Amino acid sequence: MSFRPVDAIFHARSLALVGASENGWTATIFRNLQARGATAAIYPVNPRRERVWGERCYPSFAAIPAPVDLALTIVPAPAVPAALREGLDHGLRAAIVYAAGFGEGGDAAGEARAAELRALAAAGLRLCGPNCMGTLSPREGLVLYPSARVRDVPPGDVGLAMQSGGLFQYWLQYAVSRGLGVSYAASVGNELALDVADYINFFVSDEHTRVICCFIEGVRRPDAFVAAAAAALAARKPIVLVKSGRSEPARSAVQSHTGSLAGDDRVFDAVCERYGIVRATTLDEMVEHALVLRTGRLPAAGGGVMTVGYSGAARGLLLDAAADAGVTFAPLASATRDALAPLLDPAAELAMPVDCGAGIAVAHQQFAEVCGIVANDPNCAVLALQGQLPIGHEQLDPQWFRALAAATDKPLIAYARVAQSLDETSRAFQTASGIPFVQGVPQTVRVARELMRYAERARRGIPPATRGARTHGSLDDALRAHGIELPQAGVAASPAEAGAAADAIGYPVAVKLHATGALHKTEAGGVRLGLGDRAAVERAAAELLAIAAEQPDLGCDGVLVQAMVAGLEMIVGARLDPQFGPVILAGIGGVFVEAYDDVALRLLPVDLADAHAMLASLRGRALLGAIRGRPPRDVDAVAAAIVGIGDLFLERAPAIADLEINPLIVRAAGEGACAVDVRTVEGS
């Protein structure tokens, strides 16, 4: 995978401020650099000035005494290409283009300028933007953002890439107020050259970065993006990401905004699932995830989430949040309960979520002791403990929290029931305690859940996205070879043939229009179900053959006589996503798949564990169990069918672009599942 280096931007040792003027963005950036004591050489460039900010101003790159690493072009779009061309001719390595006007709106002049920028990038210039607001390298003092709001962002371990320039500063301001610092940060703009994948790739090898945060509206180069994500997972540098454009109208808004492809949101969720990307619900929550993930502590296999608090209200809120988030707390081992009982009030609740009673809220040593005991429980993989940060003149000694953090290597999360507006006192306490303080109970539960998911994916790794060996032979044979059961059936060209086929199959049968191509049989009125005797079959076949004769465009070559199969209707389908390749989908079928939109989707390949996880994630999963006197369904057979159909699709794609079993009829447990209807769409 080809990544473009961004070092020349983040590590620039000389800067040209193109368009330098007394006021405006160049002046703000110059003051940012001065305030941070940046050691990079700074060259103001403006042919209409001799001096600016008390510094010598250069008319062009040619006049600058040494080659420049990075040009900040703060000039109108039409002036950008020529300025950068002149820079490149004189050794310029990289540029940040702040202006918009490079074809976002589809205008010809803008498109021409975009082509010029692409040519410069092809000639070796590293290009951030256009339509961006710059970058930060706090350790180098390079605050190349035209606002003082981010001037004091401290060095830290969050790498940030955002497809929004304005949001960049406010997210950082909030993140810093919560105690985070930054390794390197980029407002990536329209990604005409460098894109989010390039920045992630940089963060993977950057020694300072421990967690990577992104706000994106779409993915420019899917292959590069997933390669960077895989590298980040291998390096145990979690990616936390907010992606807008989940809704249909938002996707069209995104396309008009940056020209980014927003794609199918469910596919992007599947990408996150496969690559261990933490998809945050909100921009606020990206901060919570980063606070916890930056510690580098990962839950071990086999345990679960535990919580300890001192509030009945917290207990109720935790249980609500866990139900909402699909989290089940791990049970306390009995030895842990025995160890806790003598330390706590008899009224304390020694089951998840543990409630020590209100008294312990101010008995920090005792609370830390209790937390230490729970953290040592073999079932505990993550411990969330109640905690609020001091604010203003409030005094609180971090030593007990620090001691707790030192006594275990398990991930710890201090949770508050409500947000806090933090200040210096709070941040200093959090740093000294060595524990991340997360705001809000639902947020805490989701952070813990994602931590567990991330660790599980890190342990499991990413299966190679190979496409199986290309196979030949009929689709029906291939389906059977992959363990997919097909109903007994025969094709008939006349009512009499249909009757004979039905006699051979046994009653009842279904008779359907048969075509080699795709066909919505139900919509075409081409399905007759539950025919109980030969006469009914012949009558139905005659009707359908008449439909076929009247509508030659249906492309029907006869009728299919099929054994009736009773059970739960499901749908299983595989297709090629235009961005992320082969995916598989499973859901509750029939008319309900549309009404409830209840499907699970994964990137291929999937194994049986994936398939079971898909089924468990369906909202209507109760339909697979015993319900209303019906027996439980053959979930194992569905899972096997999902894996088989996925493998078959990988063998046949891209010749087949879409393969759908609808319905897959699922019988009672032990009795299998049957692919009653198989539709394919040919690909390239």
Add this chain to the structure above:
Amino acid sequence: MSFRPVDAIFHARSLALVGASENGWTATIFRNLQARGATAAIYPVNPRRERVWGERCYPSFAAIPAPVDLALTIVPAPAVPAALREGLDHGLRAAIVYAAGFGEGGDAAGEARAAELRALAAAGLRLCGPNCMGTLSPREGLVLYPSARVRDVPPGDVGLAMQSGGLFQYWLQYAVSRGLGVSYAASVGNELALDVADYINFFVSDEHTRVICCFIEGVRRPDAFVAAAAAALAARKPIVLVKSGRSEPARSAVQSHTGSLAGDDRVFDAVCERYGIVRATTLDEMVEHALVLRTGRLPAAGGGVMTVGYSGAARGLLLDAAADAGVTFAPLASATRDALAPLLDPAAELAMPVDCGAGIAVAHQQFAEVCGIVANDPNCAVLALQGQLPIGHEQLDPQWFRALAAATDKPLIAYARVAQSLDETSRAFQTASGIPFVQGVPQTVRVARELMRYAERARRGIPPATRGARTHGSLDDALRAHGIELPQAGVAASPAEAGAAADAIGYPVAVKLHATGALHKTEAGGVRLGLGDRAAVERAAAELLAIAAEQPDLGCDGVLVQAMVAGLEMIVGARLDPQFGPVILAGIGGVFVEAYDDVALRLLPVDLADAHAMLASLRGRALLGAIRGRPPRDVDAVAAAIVGIGDLFLERAPAIADLEINPLIVRAAGEGACAVDVRTVEGS
């Protein structure tokens, strides 16, 4: 409805601190009172001390020279009843009981103490608690909470009642950091006497309170609660509420915590819907709602939510949030677009959500002008405009925002894309601007939605919860009188009778076990569907009568022969909720009602508008429209059936405690809906 006055607590002019000692809670409260310059007379009470905090200490109420308004009992539970009895004997009017130990755990000694407190309350003592952490009256300087954290809560217009003492201080600390102040606030504890309804009732008539915030785990007196909520709605003082215990495990946790009845969460949602209570998603979000609702600005009828911003990212986030929250933005009138176009960049997006382009972010006058034009749009009922508060040394002039607020009486919400940790600068700006600043895009959309819902309920009022005139006659007749169609049917005691009935009805028919009492016919194997001729009917009847004979406990007296009805299966049921009385439920039926739990629930009575709103709120509402080649369903008939069943239930309850139509078969539009199975449960 009987409310107990709480004035003696919130407006106390003399206080006894029972259990006064040099350190601990009494000392903290005393220092709180001193710091606030409370003018109330303060009498420390402790028989073992002569002086405390440099003040005279009294051995008992008898020794205090004047009757005391309010006793703060900060002594162990066993000492509380006697102390209060002695106080009551000497003119004490009210008390706050901080200690727990009054029967929460079900112990006999605690129960006895609780009985003593109840006797004191019955004798006229106003009692807050037990197991609470006190109250605040900022205007009076009465900070009766044992922590300095709430010492500086400013006077304001939020009335607060919380069933959690610890959360109280942190929620207030956060709310104050966001610019809210308090009229009166109570940590209500276990509500052995005064309960949340009493405090709401106080807030309704309190001149300072403009919005009422509550955290509850359950409702002690449902009738009083809804009466207080109705009074608050009539007074246009919105109630914003967080209720935990939504999930099944949380409900049992709540019951063990305060002994509060958590109830059925869906019924509580229906209570909120009916009484215009804003149910906040989180404790943080309660702050956002309060910031907006305290302005007293309500959206007018007929318009919708509009937004104006200067960020493509915000646009995408707004569309996602609107899709999630079920909000549709109102369209700009063309005159508004015409007025805006000359003011904005040609690339600006002049459709919801309006995106003016990034340049306007620092052109405040221009942005305010644009917002003013949009606010004047006749379609605009609520305007959300992008805005972030200044922090620290950031300078921003509030004049343009203030002028905008002054130029319209429509509700305005400034929205930030990400949270901010606010400080004094931010709060001063918000106050000066006259606009509430909400943090987060999803929060903004939900706040706007709830504002619209609140205003709609305020306009519409609350229908009287009358029970219809008691009617007699058969249930079938009553159903028909309420416009509910029943299938043609006959009861038969033998196969031959069943065959004759079927001949009369016409084929196909269903044959079902018939019993006067409740019966799960399907589970009992007592249903035969789609019988096409007399022979099949007689065979089925014989089988079912054999089942009835073998299982006399089913109480069957024959078989029911019923015309087959084809269509969408729904369920409509009414029942008596033990807390809130008659409710009605409608949902997608069949096995899916359990699997997807897709039902809407309202308090009775409901009218056609309610019924349509219920159907529109179903996740599976697509099943009622044209889907997969099926015609749209007769939604009007379902709505009429909901209203009819509700009215009938009100006539028959409580003799009938539960009335369920399952399935109600809904035919194509214009063809009605048919109550195929009606089940009742007798009540008291």
